[in-house]
Amino acid sequence: MDTLIQLIISGALLGGVYALAALGLNLIFGVAKVINFAHGEFLMLGMYAGYWLMTLTGINPYYGAPFIAVAFFLLGAVFYLGIMRFTIYRPELTQVFVTLGLSIALQNLALMFWQADYRTIQTMPQGMSSLQLGGMHLPTDRVIAFGFAMVILIAVIIFLRKTFTGRAIEAVSQDLMAAQLMGINPQKIFVLTFGLGIAITGVAGGVLIPSFYAFPSVGTFFVLVAFVVVVLGGLGSVTGTIVGGLGLGIIETLGGYVAPDLKEALPFVLLILLLAIRPHGLLGIKGAEKETLK
């Protein structure tokens, strides 16, 4: 019984990691309908940002998150204006390969600048690496990452629901044409969305580095799972990302306990099964799966 509870807790914490890694992807995916294959690389850059912040200035990435957010917001805006702007109304294949090209370029730029070494930081003092709670072990860094995931999620939901800009983003994500007729400038919305999506991804990387490691191709470890989480939860559904992330995390941890060899296959099998039963994802909009994005 204790094992089960411990596994579920570990799974939920892992789910927090997944949700955090996927949130920015889903925002961009939902609003601009862009599948960003370079998503993992932005996460990688976020990890390096957290790493360098800690090693060069001594600022813990948890406190440094706002700086990372601002820097990555700008990076996201540049990403849109410099590259994605040219692909936005183009066939999806164009977007796939443009972001893929970016992914290759960023990965290898990181290799050139920072070499292939695995870089880690320790944010917690010796002996504080896990919290004990009624016999359960909660890894401190993952608990904090989980907290970040929840706070960011709530902030994003409030932003989308309650602010004018947020509602404009929602409008664009649901119906671009109608939004344009309402006088919303989609270009501005896209810059904002990419900025926001990449900022979240950067922060995610920053708060994940204490429990992981940074190296140039670390993004590839996360990107497929992030895609799975987005599709599982439902395209364009922020809450769905959390539900999808948590669900996947728990299932993967339980499955990994029973059959470790098949653990890596679980997300994919789950994805295929869910899509076969409920093609629009857990909380997605029905019919979205039939949406050909041109």
Place this chain on the structure above:
Amino acid sequence: MTLSRRTFGKLAVGAAATTTLSMPFIRRASAADAAKLGVLLPLSGPLASLGNDVMRGFDLAKQMINEQGGVFGQDVELAIVDVPSSTEATSQATRLITSERVKVIMGSYASSISFAASQVAERNKVVYFEQGAVADDITSRGFKYLFRFIYPASELGGGGAQFMLDAVAPKLGIPNEQLKVALLYEDSFYGTAVGESARTVLEKAGVQIVDATSYSYKTTDLSPMVQRYKELQPDVLIVCQYTPDGILFWRQAREAGLSVKAMIGNGGAHNVNEFAEAMGDDVNGILNAGTSVYINKAGLEPETAKLFDLFHSEHEKRFDGRKPSAHTGMGFNAMWTVLKDILPAAGSMDTQAIREASLALDKPIGSTIVGWGVKFDPETQNNTRAFPTFDQWQGKQIRTVAPDPFGIADVKAIPMPEWGQRGDI
């Protein structure tokens, strides 16, 4: 490139598209007997970290040899190719052989790359020196031009397991029949080969193997495995992991408070500095089977001991104060032996001569900086004098504990103290 141009002209229209693109590949071979070696290593992609470590070793050996006057009185030249996976290996080996006209290829650290590339070398009768790929089958194909410096996986995994039985188990005071051992390994070539050979030795010794599990090194979570071991409570944990998953696993083990009496890694993560950095004081006490460049140089021949010091000092000097890793040491060793011993003995870049010189080479144990000797088996062409060494992290340094005479420390702290209390080991 030699094309029979007249005939070719007739088909020029059809062929132009394909050939123009390959024109830039044209390369003239340089002076007949300059020592030009091809290098095939994964320098980008997920295997890049250790690939670049090996490259530093190759590079250092080349630089040092060139400073001493090179080979055949000329500077040694390396044609380096980044081969992230076995798919590119065939192509790039072919290019090295036909366009760069190399007669010797040095590779390749990853077994899959070695399998694919050595096959090309064999067809073209080009000598292939494998410095660090451990898959047993690489040399069981009867190839005449393939030589391997490192021991095969069976000796690494089996050796690690044997070391545990000989040096660790007695300290625990548990008889073999009651000793509970868990095996965990990553599921690519390296992990499975090592894990399976460890298993064979353990089974023979009659210990209880409570679990043998593999997983993908690209995973982002190993907590279920940690939880398994908390349930199964093995006395000894033997793992074979790459660096990222190694860091992840041990950190998660610490977070979950997994306590085992002894832990043994098999190369990969467990002898690199990044691992120590990631674990802090808690790295202490972890044992490793593999190769080391932190052996007792008293066990080396005097000449080699000098080279050993030079290797360490030059490495830090030339690579921004970086300390060499085991893979750098193996890379250095292979390149140094080829340039210093084999090529001069062969007298030219003739592959038959190089092959014969390699087979004739007879260096005793203690004559290379990693402690090995060099004597290639006439049948398999494996180095019969390579062996794994066993190390333990002590004071956040990796220190060799066996075999004699290369040990500089004794095995300590068995059974291991709890996490967080390992600072003094």
Place this chain on the structure above:
Amino acid sequence: MSRFLGYFDWKRTDGLWFAVLLAAAFALPHFIENDYYINVLVLVFLYAGMASAWNIIGGMAGQFSLGHTAFVGIGAYTSTLLFNYVGVSPWLGMIAGGLLSMLMAALIAYPVFRMRGVFFAMATLAFGETVRILLMASRKYVDMPYGLSINYDPGFIRMVFEDRSSYAMLTGAFLIIVTIFAFGLSRSYIGSYLRAIRDSEEAAVASGIPMRKYKMIAFLISAFFTSIGGTLLAQYILYIEPSSVFSTAISIDLPLMALLGGIGTIAGPVIGAVIALPLRDILLETFGQSAPGLHLVIYGIALIVIVIVLPHGLLGGVKSIRERFVSRSHARSEREEPK
């Protein structure tokens, strides 16, 4: 026979030049003596063939699969296992692999064809990954080494050749067969149906096209030929392992080549392979020695620029230039004509 021939569109003869070109390329290995160029040629033929196979489902029918590595892997593994353990010639193993791939395609078709666009792509990507992981997990129960190496023992029956030009002939023949097949398909009513499905599923169904059936036909054919390519890849490299033949990189490379040349066209995937493979090698050779990763940085940037500038591939680019030219001259002639 005449009834059979009636299924094809004999009026459109474009593409004939392409067949001639391919035949010419087929003769190429006889005139090149440098092994490396032949090697490039082998890979170009092989990848062009597999990209053409991908193009049948991905380009003609517009179902953007990112899971084709599953078929490459199944092809490579089936023939190699059959040869290494049972002694079956790869010539037969190749067909067995193709059939097995078709079976897998048919099994996965039900869930994945419920989706379109990105969702289809994601689901197929997941499929490709799953097959690899299942294969690796199965080693627990089946005594099979991690990597399989094929003995270098030249012989026609064993499909292992001493000289590379034989491989070029082999892969060239593969490319020609796939191309002819794709060409025939595109010129038959099935080709029209696939294009109709790609352009508008609603209108296609309303025109009486049983959509699932034709998507399935395209998927099965595509899987079969891709799988054959997998066997040829294994026979050429003589070594396979899960991470080399079941790799997302292959799944991505095939559509990439189709896109670079011109997706949905017959010549497109071939042109794409002719561009992409040598481009990578040239970059590796030119920049590979200066700093690890530099050549890939340049490759990545080149990819971004090419895809943005030529979203419909090289053929699409040529076509749009031609159209612009034609429409301009057309406009001019209209202006000049007195009304």
Place this chain on the structure above:
Amino acid sequence: MMLEVTSLTMRFGGLVAVNDVNMSVSRGEILGLIGPNGAGKTTLFNVIAGVFPPSAGTVSFNGNRIEGKSPDVTCNLGLARTFQIPQVFTSMTVLESISVGAFLRHRNFAAARAKATEVAERIGLGSRLEVPTSSLTTAERKRLEVARALTTEPQMILLDEVMAGLNHTEVNQMLELVSLLRDDGMTVLFVEHNLHAVMKICDRIVVLDHGVKIADGLPKEVMEDAGVVTAYLGAAVSSDQENADA
């Protein structure tokens, strides 16, 4: 009866878009299905065309139950449809596009092409055969829709607001086209918003309002029906061009 709709109901969640409608079309008849915005006519049309299965009730075509059958099956049985917003095959020429329909009955390429050409000529697209569909005008696209449907050699054709978005001249041309169909003995079910057009051409008219059939009869009778007048006057002011039916 060629087409028979019996107590057909269609619900979307809580919304009842079509409520217990009975309707039939006999061979050779041209039937107009009209109603104000939101009356449920497009929904009814879609159920007949097989886009989605009804919540209750049946649809039979020539005695075969077709409700819930995929559109390609109904098309094969001889019931073709057009789309309100023309769904053109963007990568094809006009001839290729029309041929897609022809392949249903003629797998032989030459025969299919001949059939397509014949229909195109008749429909008035004869001079545009080699033009890419993407460069057609709206009116031409509507014709293309009809042509594609006709080449499947149906016994009955469902026309979904073929007049919408057309100007006066184009509407008249389309009306001519429909009377051509009538001359061929084709059965037609017409969903239309443009009352004027419907009056001219239909043999009989069915009026829906709020998902319920409120009238069924000759054009003249229907026009004088009090219920129809109120239904239309209530909504007609606000909507002339919009077709946003549920």
